[in-house]
Amino acid sequence: MVEHSLHLKDLRISLGDELLFHLDAEIKAGEVLSVMGPSGSGKSTLLNAISGFLSPRFTCEGQILLDGQDVTHQDPSLRKIGLMFQDPLLFPHMSVEDNLLFALPRGGSKHERCEKVREKLRAVNLEELGPRDPLTLSGGQQSRIALMRLLLSNPRALLLDEPFSSLDVELRARVRQFVFAQARENRLPVLMVTHDQADAEAAGGPIINLLNHK
Amino acid sequence: MHMTNRALNILFWAAPFLVILLLTAPLLAGLLGVAAPALGYFPTLGGLELTWDHLHKAMHVPGFWHSVHLSIWIGLATTLISFVIVVGFFAAFWDAPIFGKITRFISPLMSVPHAAAAFGFAFLFAPSGWLIRILSPWATGFDRPPDWLIINDPLGYALLAGLVLKEVPFLFLMCLTAASQINVDQRLKLARTLGYGRIWAWLTVVMPALYRQIRLPIFAVIAFSSSVVDVALILGPNLPPSLPVQILRWMNDPDIEMRFVAAAGAVFQLAATLVALLIWRLLEMLCSYLMRQMQTKGMRHQNDQILRGLFSGTMLTLVLISMASLIILGIWSLAGYWRFPEALPRSMNFSRWMENAPYFWGPTFNAIQIGIVATLISVGQTLICLENECRHNIRLTQKALRLIYLPLIVPQIAFISGISILLVRYGLDGSFWPVALMHVVFVFPYTYLALEASFHDLDPRYMQTAAALGKSQNRIFFQIKLPMLLRPILTALALGFAISVAQYLPTLLIGAGRVPTITTEAVALASGGDRRLIGIYALVQTLLPAVGFALALALPKLLYPNKIYFAKQREA
Amino acid sequence: MRKNRFFRSPAAKQLALASIIALGAPTHALAQDQAPDPANWESVLEQAQGQTVYFNAWGGAPNINNYIAWVGDKLKAEYGVTLEHVKLEDTATAVSRVITEKAAGRDSGGSVDLIWINGENFAAMKEQGLLIDDNWAEQLPNYQYADIEGKPTLTYDFTVPVEGQESPWGMAQLTFYYDSEILPEPPTSLEGLATWAEENPGRFTYAAPPNFIGTTFLKQVLYGVVDDPSILREPATKDVFDEATAPLWTYLEEIKPHLWRDGAIYAKDTTQLKNLLADGEIDIAMTFNPGEASSAINAGELPPSVRSFVMDYGSMGNSHFVTIPYNANAKAGAMVVANFLLSAEAQARKADENVWGDPSVLAINALPAEQKAYFDALELGAATLQGEEFGKTLLEPHASWATMLEEEWSKRFMRDM
Known part of the structure; x- marks a missing residue:
């Protein structure tokens, strides 16, 4: 298993002349960095910068290093950084299996690819969901499939954007557990943006508040 | 793989420029081709000097100013009445069950071509029409048709009614699309909890946002109804006719001098449409001022039962009239001898359909081909332009794209004849492709209008998710955006097809009569006034777009069976 | 036969096609130069x-x-x-x-x-x-x-x-037709028509010029009221026109209030006239095709009791x-x-x-x-x-008359602001 790491080196993001935040952090494989802060503090801007969707209105200085490689200005589709939002966002026109196949990198025969997907589903006991329409799944199931989809694309890091806030309390703990376990298992650095103290504590990693990084 | 990707990227980058060129170049060329002869320059007809004479001559034709006045008045009145009916109905019944029912009836009405609707209207309301036949003689005492001036009345009320019948469904669908953009339910809830009456709540909190979205379609309605030709020929006044019909007469005058006057008339038509738009703009300003005044007074207008009744009554009547128009067209297409005041013909049979089937098949096939080509090009271009906007976030292009709506605002009759001269010059008239491309000029603005909102509405996080999964932009476009937008794309295709099928002037003038479509044939036959044939052609003309809309509804379910996503999307 | 077989072979077809493409344009152009x-x-x-x-x-x-x-x-x-x-x-x-x-x-x-x-x-x-x-x-x-x-x-x-x-x-001849069950004796003179129209308001109309049949009706009436029909064969001048057509306008303005829709609008063309007669809105219609009424009866558009007539002083023919x-x-x-x-x-x-x-x-x-x-x-x-029943054929006036008739009619009968 490869050890991945995400390093935000002297990262400064500003809108016009106003500096939003200045961050320097290193996330090791399997570690979760929780980022907190009130709305407007720049949480989603930070995620956009790392994933590559920063609007040109912002300026970004410093470096984003993924496994030691500078990806600051790389095309988002080449970065291999997995994204998970509050909503699972499974593609509604594809079956669960198709969603997963879509994420799987190129290569292999059709049969091999399907087998890989099934194996992944089996591993988390969701095998029977393969042919289903994603919109018929429960919220917890959708979230777990979304994570599986992400992992199948062989990411080098995970970004979580309020990933559990649409789930009810009971489910929330279980899904959270599941996500962090998978991240550790795959040796992925995780950056999680949240406003929920419980989420941040459950992650067991360092917690930073963007307000303290002006 | 890499090559195709690069080619695609270049295509996306260049698309907006190409589109603007493709749409505005014919327009400008056409306007020039009309302005020159209007000012006397048309060398082959002996016009070499610039002169105001032709403009003067047009102005001094008996009834000219009346024609101009008619065009402006019809353009404004049609739009105002249709607008009030549609917005009133939306305001009164947005969350009522009747809204859904009416919506289901309104969408199919979009596919009825203007000319067909106009004929149906005339067959229904003429003094010898179906309505009076049904009521006679037992209720009216008439055993011969009353000598009432209803159709072709000098002030154009029949024309007005016929146009309203068609513009209401159009504005209705445009409002429906717009309403899905602006979170109507939340806004309404807020105002209603503050104690505002249903209609007044809508007008104060929804209307301002909604209006911004439907402004362009409204301008298109003004321009269209102030310059409409086919409906005016059927229902409009003829002593004098409205300006566009008068121009057509001049164009067709055997006296070749009159072609200069026709060009001059086209210039006046352009001006008349602009005046109508300008007056509307002033009305807008007045209304927004009045609204602001009234809003601040805090009135709640809770008692709106009468108004609501009025709006539901009007809308129901419109739907009923439209349905009855189609039925009467059907009856005439089957009718044998039918004496007044009998309510139904003495005999009905399919012999006319059988006799004419071999003749309408060719033109129908042409219309289908042209429609499919023009619509595919238009929707393709629309998607490419929208994708490009999204990728490069170029504001300028966005603004320049507004130019594409010009073909909706500039009256067809003011520039088509100008283009046809150019095309003839380079031997490009009279064949399939020029006609199909000319249709694109008129279809594209509508497909753009129809798709723009849905495209922007698509949750960008889907695309971000896919990109994060390592997919290229082109792959995301084809595998995520297109399928997710399947329903709006199909609706845009159906709408574009309907627009293409209904094109008369461009098909006639660019096609040089060699590319007959069901519409050009229908108008030619209509000049003969044979009501049985008119019934047949009008129905065939209606059926084509209707099939398109039906396919647009059915295809997603066929292509993606059992997908909740497509089932729960609202048709709009 | 041999030629036929040759052209059926695919190679020959291709050859023929190629030569058409290659030579098409020039031969095409040559053929145009000379009729x-x-x-x-x-x-x-x-x-x-x-x-x-x-x-x-x-x-x-x-x-x-x-x-x-x-x-x-x-x-x-x-x-x-x-x-x-x-x-x-x-x-x-x-x-x-x-x-x-x-x-x-x-x-x-x-x-x-x-x-x-x-x-x-x-x-x-x-x-x-x-x-x-x-x-x-x-x-x-x-x-x-x-x-x-x-x-x-x-x-x-x-x-x-x-x-x-x-x-x-x-050939064309201005012919009037009517339903003999409703109107047993149609008027065949201009005076007769005017009187009949007055007694039966709203039952007669003509097509608005410059529609063909409308202009022809004006010429037909003009022939009936003009003193010397021979002037109609010459190009019209303003003076001659004004003098010759004065009684025509008097006649038309006299019947106008008794016309269909009070003369506020006129029919568009022959077909509308036919439809109006079929619906019983008017009692007399006109056409340029003497066979039209019979044709329409055969097609089930008009009742079998329809008959034709022409004016007693002759009718416009072309x-x-x-x-x-x-x-x-x-x-x-x-x-x-x-x-x-x-x-x-x-x-x-x-x-x-x-x-x-x-x-x-x-x-x-x-x-x-x-x-x-x-x-x-x-x-x-x-x-x-048939034959004799057609009476005298009135020849079309010089084309300039039609233009001036249409213009003058518009001036007099067109609504203006």
């Missing part, structure tokens, strides 16, 4: 072989369209000419198209090969040089049977000399023709079509009221026996006038 010579009919037939003729003709009447389709089938079978009927809403559309092409400099390979035409449209095209210059029509083989002696309108189209620049196709524009693409083919339209077979079928009911331009009694037989088989319906 084919109908005196050498064999060569015309040869050139016509395989051509497509775009026949621009009014497409408003299904029976006429069906007749043209029949002509197309015949031509295809007998001469290898393909006939495409370009259905027009107005003949002037075709004239416009030729003008547009001339304006754009397309002097050959034009899109209009043959036009159904007469009167003002012919005069305009002739004057503008938009027609073939030569006298081609009189050299068509079938022209020899045209009734030149008995039908002066075949040589003067609205007083404009035809000079073989258009080929005769059919002829309609087909002509070939100067830049037509398939001139030889167009001549073959024009010639076939003149044949006894085509003329007789056209005169058949179950088909169209348009009177023939041929001198039927001069035809060879086997051709005359086509006409002997025809039966005229009860609503069609």
Whole structure:
């Protein structure tokens, strides 16, 4: 298993002349960095910068290093950084299996690819969901499939954007557990943006508040 | 793989420029081709000097100013009445069950071509029409048709009614699309909890946002109804006719001098449409001022039962009239001898359909081909332009794209004849492709209008998710955006097809009569006034777009069976 | 036979196709420079072989369209000419198209090969040089049977000399018709018509000029009120026109209040007049085609009790023709079509009221026996006038009268602001 790491080196993001935040952090494989802060503090801007969707209105200085490689200005589709939002966002026109196949990198025969997907589903006991329409799944199931989809694309890091806030309390703990376990298992650095103290504590990693990084 | 990707990227980058060129170049060329002869320059007809004479001559034709006045008045009145009916109905019944029912009836009405609707209207309301036949003689005492001036009345009320019948469904669908953009339910809830009456709540909190979205379609309605030709020929006044019909007469005058006057008339038509738009703009300003005044007074207008009744009554009547128009067209297409005041013909049979089937098949096939080509090009271009906007976030292009709506605002009759001269010059008239491309000029603005909102509405996080999964932009476009937008794309295709099928002037003038479509044939036959044939052609003309809309509804379910996503999307 | 076999082989087809593509343009251009010579009919037939003729003709009447389709089938079978009927809403559309092409400099390979035409449209095209210059029509083989002696309108189209620049196709005579069950005795004089209209308000109208039938009605009335009809054959001057037409305007303004819709609007054309009569809105309609009433009875559009009449002082008559524009693409083919339209077979079928009911331009009694037989088989319906009943034919006035009548009518009867 490869050890991945995400390093935000002297990262400064500003809108016009106003500096939003200045961050320097290193996330090791399997570690979760929780980022907190009130709305407007720049949480989603930070995620956009790392994933590559920063609007040109912002300026970004410093470096984003993924496994030691500078990806600051790389095309988002080449970065291999997995994204998970509050909503699972499974593609509604594809079956669960198709969603997963879509994420799987190129290569292999059709049969091999399907087998890989099934194996992944089996591993988390969701095998029977393969042919289903994603919109018929429960919220917890959708979230777990979304994570599986992400992992199948062989990411080098995970970004979580309020990933559990649409789930009810009971489910929330279980899904959270599941996500962090998978991240550790795959040796992925995780950056999680949240406003929920419980989420941040459950992650067991360092917690930073963007307000303290002006 | 890499090559195709690069080619695609270049295509996306260049698309907006190409589109603007493709749409505005014919327009400008056409306007020039009309302005020159209007000012006397048309060398082959002996016009070499610039002169105001032709403009003067047009102005001094008996009834000219009346024609101009008619065009402006019809353009404004049609739009105002249709607008009030549609917005009133939306305001009164947005969350009522009747809204859904009416919506289901309104969408199919979009596919009825203007000319067909106009004929149906005339067959229904003429003094010898179906309505009076049904009521006679037992209720009216008439055993011969009353000598009432209803159709072709000098002030154009029949024309007005016929146009309203068609513009209401159009504005209705445009409002429906717009309403899905602006979170109507939340806004309404807020105002209603503050104690505002249903209609007044809508007008104060929804209307301002909604209006911004439907402004362009409204301008298109003004321009269209102030310059409409086919409906005016059927229902409009003829002593004098409205300006566009008068121009057509001049164009067709055997006296070749009159072609200069026709060009001059086209210039006046352009001006008349602009005046109508300008007056509307002033009305807008007045209304927004009045609204602001009234809003601040805090009135709640809770008692709106009468108004609501009025709006539901009007809308129901419109739907009923439209349905009855189609039925009467059907009856005439089957009718044998039918004496007044009998309510139904003495005999009905399919012999006319059988006799004419071999003749309408060719033109129908042409219309289908042209429609499919023009619509595919238009929707393709629309998607490419929208994708490009999204990728490069170029504001300028966005603004320049507004130019594409010009073909909706500039009256067809003011520039088509100008283009046809150019095309003839380079031997490009009279064949399939020029006609199909000319249709694109008129279809594209509508497909753009129809798709723009849905495209922007698509949750960008889907695309971000896919990109994060390592997919290229082109792959995301084809595998995520297109399928997710399947329903709006199909609706845009159906709408574009309907627009293409209904094109008369461009098909006639660019096609040089060699590319007959069901519409050009229908108008030619209509000049003969044979009501049985008119019934047949009008129905065939209606059926084509209707099939398109039906396919647009059915295809997603066929292509993606059992997908909740497509089932729960609202048709709009 | 050998030739046939050769052309069936695929290689030969390809070769032929290639040579058509390679040589198509230049031979095409050469053929345009000179109109084919109908005196050498064999060569015309040869050139016509395989051509497509775009026949621009009014497409408003299904029976006429069906007749043209029949002509197309015949031509295809007998001469290898393909006939495409370009259905027009107005003949002037075709004239416009030729003008547009001339304006754009397309002097050959034009899109209009043959036009159904007469009167003002012919005069305009002739004057503008938009027609073939030569006298081609009189050299068509079938022209020899045209009734030149008995039908002066075949040589003067609205007083404009035809000079073989258009080929005769059919005859027209202003004919009134009515339902004899509703109106037993129709008025056949102008005074009678005026009195009847006054007694039966709202039961009469005419088409608004410049519609063809409307203008013709004005001329018909003008003939009835003018002192000296011979002045109508000369170009109109303002003074002569004002004096001659004064009683016409008096007459029209007198009947106006008693017309259908109080004279606020007028009918659009002959077909609307027919529909109005069919619905019982009016009692007297008019047409230029003497066979129209019978034809409409056969088609179930009018009741069988409809009959025709003409005014007692004569009625306006003229002829309609087909002509070939100067830049037509398939001139030889167009001549073959024009010639076939003149044949006894085509003329007789056209005169058949179950088909169209348009009177023939041929001198039927001069035809060879086997051709005359086509006409002997025809039966005229009860609503069609025959021979003597038509009375005197009033010739079309000089074209300038029509223009001035239309203008003056507009001034007097058009609503203005």
